[in-house]
Amino acid sequence: MQIVKDYGPITGESIAEKLNLTRATLRPDLAILTMAGYLEARPRVGYFYTGKTGKQLFADKMKKMKVEDYQSIPVVVNENVSVYDAIVTMFLEDVGTLFVVDDESLLAGVLSRKDLLRASLGKQELTAIPVNIIMTRMPNIAVCYKDDPLIDVAEQLIEKQIDAMPVVRKTEKGYEVIGRITxxxxxxxxxxxAKED
Amino acid sequence: MQIVKDYGPITGESIAEKLNLTRATLRPDLAILTMAGYLEARPRVGYFYTGKTGKQLFADKMKKMKVEDYQSIPVVVNENVSVYDAIVTMFLEDVGTLFVVDDESLLAGVLSRKDLLRASLGKQELTAIPVNIIMTRMPNIAVCYKDDPLIDVAEQLIEKQIDAMPVVRKTEKGYEVIGRITxxxxxxxxxxxAKED
Structure with a gap:
């Protein structure tokens, strides 16, 4: 690493020469350092030092974790269903957050367990109230896209103190709900x- | 690294000699490789190769994240309070899980938003039902300790499909609740x- 720092870009051949080693002996070490991200190799140019620490490399790796690789299937209800039916759906599907859509299947609102629990404390008949009365509605809903880094969504969940976020596809008319990150x-x-081998 | 692999344990002096470098030139690189966990240094013995890959080292690091460094303050209610009062406490304290304790302040049960939502759907008056009727009760409660690796608790939350776990201290009479991991x-x-510099 010191040689590459001092002389890079430098070929594997030249590094081997400076160390009085053969190219073959050196190859596995250069491969490890390149895979780990400490060095970078360019064809016909040679190795150079990336200047990245282990922590930076790990942060880079975390940024490559995308929403689409971790998302769940969204559970949606129409905005005209009753609060009672929404609670039943939440239990049947065993989720903590429902997404509410309009008649064109576009995102209209979000319902958390907290919203439903608050409504259930009221004196009104739950079968008589439509969810669009109690839901958090557009445009006050944080959304994310399938290509977003998971870490950005995690940060937003903490910042906005919410349990879940819809993964959406933007159309001319509005957002289609295609996933759920909780x-x-x-x-x-x-x-x-931690489990990666 | 190749030299340490082949000849370790080996002193910094001897490594420098083999590379035709001074000990001083080599020192920062050995320090980086040691800090990163690829090499280990023992006084009066020298450097040896740990055989650990970057991923293993990262997994080691995650195992060192302890419950006590990430836990929150627990919110507890007595087992005789009403379901209605428990729901109000949940809103006032803005938590998703309450821990239920007996008159000796020992862990008796757990109440999730889901438990309270289910109870609120029933026909009974919520002010008339004590929480010990609807709570998940001991010994069916997963607990953790402040020295546990956070990753083990995360795994249990997923496996048992629960949102939170009490951090407890074991006494002769039972568990005292000292924290909350969600x-x-x-x-x-x-x-x-991802944020670590």
Whole structure:
């Protein structure tokens, strides 16, 4: 690494010469340092030092974790269903957040367990209230896209103090809901980081 | 690294000799490789190769993240309070899980938003039902300790499909609740991993 720092870009041949080693002996080490991201190799140019620490390389790797690789299937209800039916759907599907869509299947709102629990404390008949009365509605909804880094979504969940975010596709008319990212997905991603062989 | 692999344990002096470098020139590189965990240094013995890959070293690092460094303050209610009062406490404290304790302040049960939402759908008056009727009760509660690796708790939250776990201290009579780990804490830990400078 010191040689590459001092003389890079430098060919493997030249590094071997300076170390009084053969190119073959050196090859596995250069491969490891390149794979780990400490060195970079360019054809016909040679090795150069990337200047990245292990922590930076790890942060780079985390930024490559994309929403689409960790998202779950979204559970949606129409904005005209009753609060009672929404609660039943939440139990049947065993999710903590429902996304509410309009008649064109475009994102209209979000319902959390907290929203539904608050409504259930009221004196009104739950079968008589449509969810669009109690939901958090557009444009006050944080959304994300399938190519977003998972870490950015995790940060937003913390910042905005929400449990889930819809993964959307933007159309001319509005957002189509194509996925769901929750703190459960983030927790699974956290576990997967430690489990990688 | 190749030299240490082949000849380790080997002193810094001897490595420098083999590379035709001075000990001083070599020192920063050996320090980096040691800090990163690829090499280990023992006084009066020298450097040896740990055989660990970057991924293994990262997994080691994650195992060192302890519950006590990421836990939140627990919110507890007595087992005799009403379901209505528990829901109000949940909103006032803005938490998703309450821990239920007996008159000796020992862990007796857990109440999730889901438990409370289910109860609120029933026909009974919520002010008339004590939480110990609807809570998940001991010994069916997963607990953790402040010295546990955070990653183990994250795995259990996923496996058992729960949102939170009490951090406890074991006494002769039972468990005292001293903290709370939720998927929010895990999500914060995930973000902190990427943010480290």
């Amino acid at each position: 703190k459960t997905n983030i927790t699974k991603a956290f576990v997967s980081l | 998927k929010t804490n895990i999500t914060k830990a995930f973000v902190s991993l």
